[in-house]
Amino acid sequence: MVSAIASRLLQAFLTLLLTSVVVFVLARTSGNPVDLVLPAEATPAERQAFIERNGFDRPLPVQYAVFITGALQGDFGISIRTRQPAVDLVMQRLPRTLALATVGLLVALAISVPVGVMAAAYRGSGWDRFGQSFALLGQSVPAFWLGIILILVFSIHLKWLPSSGVGGWRNYVLPAIVLGWSISAGIVRLLRSSMLDVLGTEFVKLARAKGLSERRVVWKHALRNALIPVVTFIGFMYGVIIASAVVVEVVFGWPGLGYLAYESTLWRDFPVLQCAVLVYTAIIVGINLLVDACYGLIDPRVRV
């Protein structure tokens, strides 16, 4: 158990290290880093001061050490566009992305748990085929395009829901549906096969033999056990949902971290983009760690 935790921590550390190295190397080796970080209208004196302050004349590993030390203290430089510290901009947007991702995940569960359970309980039936097609379709629809279609139907034609921005709960509906459906495919598939495994075990036969109703057997005894692998998967999915939120936030004008990253690309606001990418990675890695830690709570067999 201890070695498993150590291995997980090492994993998280490696992922963060890799991402920071990639971002750093890309920033330093492609063209002039001064152009990337300073605005175009900077004077030669400002440029010289910037080079000296950041030590761009020193060897790359030393520069990386300086960069990562600053980053660990929350210093990612100043936004080219707004002249605010990059980390402030990122932290401002972060809660909105987390809120949207969480609602999206809840939508995904609300869709995929009933579909997955029904597909397994009535395997080979119309329900099963519907569940599997539904999962496959969700996997095939590009999220950005689905978002546009929903806006076209529900915002422009029916005028039921807002097409962009934040405000009340109505703003959550469309983007959360897009995010939720796009990841529910994997959950349906996994839950179905996990349910089929559990439904074939001895204890389910025993529960049936005891005379419990089929509904109780499926929804209580079997589902509870079948959910164990799904929980780990959900942790992994949270990372996927946050990453795919970039596209969804852009389509729905949702002012979250993904939209900020996108805007930074347009403005070539590298300090903000760099900070956003590393914060993103840290969150995904952190959630994966948290899920692994929770795994022991859900499945007693993993406990020490």
Next chain:
Amino acid sequence: MSAATGALAPASRRHLPWVALIIVAASVLIAVTAGLIAPHDPEAIDPINAELPPVFLDGGAWTYPLGTDRLGRDVLSRILFGARLSLGVAAVALLIGGLVGTALGVIAGYRGGWVDALIMRLADTFLAFPSVLIALVLAVTVGPSFWVVALVLGLVLWARFARLVRGEVLAWKVRDFIALARVAGARGPYIAIHHLLPNVVNSLVVLCTLQVGWAIVVEASLTFLGAGIPPPAPTWGGMVAEGLDFIETAWWISVMPGVAILLVVFAFNVVGDWLRDRLDPQLRAV
């Protein structure tokens, strides 16, 4: 999934998915022959006929069967040429990811020990890699291009291949015929190529088919964000993005290329699922 449940898979999923196979074959054919079958030059501008609706709507004409975009470019021709770019990126990415991943997967599985641990830790690291965001960084630093997208996709894909191949190799290498080959004096690389790889091919075909759809969707998403293949190239994701500002008046500009993505990706996924059931019962839970 246990062997018992696998054998009971519904019979309905075993029959040939004709429609999906035809769409897959057609999309590959279109990608190869786009230059011959497209009615117009995909980048030719025709301002007089800008935002012309598709033929089935009022004001549409057979000259532009799926309408034109805001510059008067033919939507159908752009979609046909888009197939070339979408499938091309997917093919290059799968080639990079498949070759690297398979090689490292065989090495990890066959050698075991610290080599295995190192390669698999590296694979896990790349699986958690935020590919969309790294693509955004690449778009700002080295500039967006076909090869950047293919490389970013390959970076994630190799890890998926490595994981799959390693698992298979672990199962195969304890078999008697591998031990026999070793006794006969065969060396590691020979055993890997002549005895292990042929047994992994089925799984590789299934994984490739299932990843084509993923690659097409991610490429389209990146291009939609401006971090993929840059304009004026006719890409499906780029077309959807360009039409976004005219969605209320000329919806077909964004909707048509999306339908193309959906059809092709759905078809590849259906074929992949079917292949998985046919060729590789072990993969069924993936």
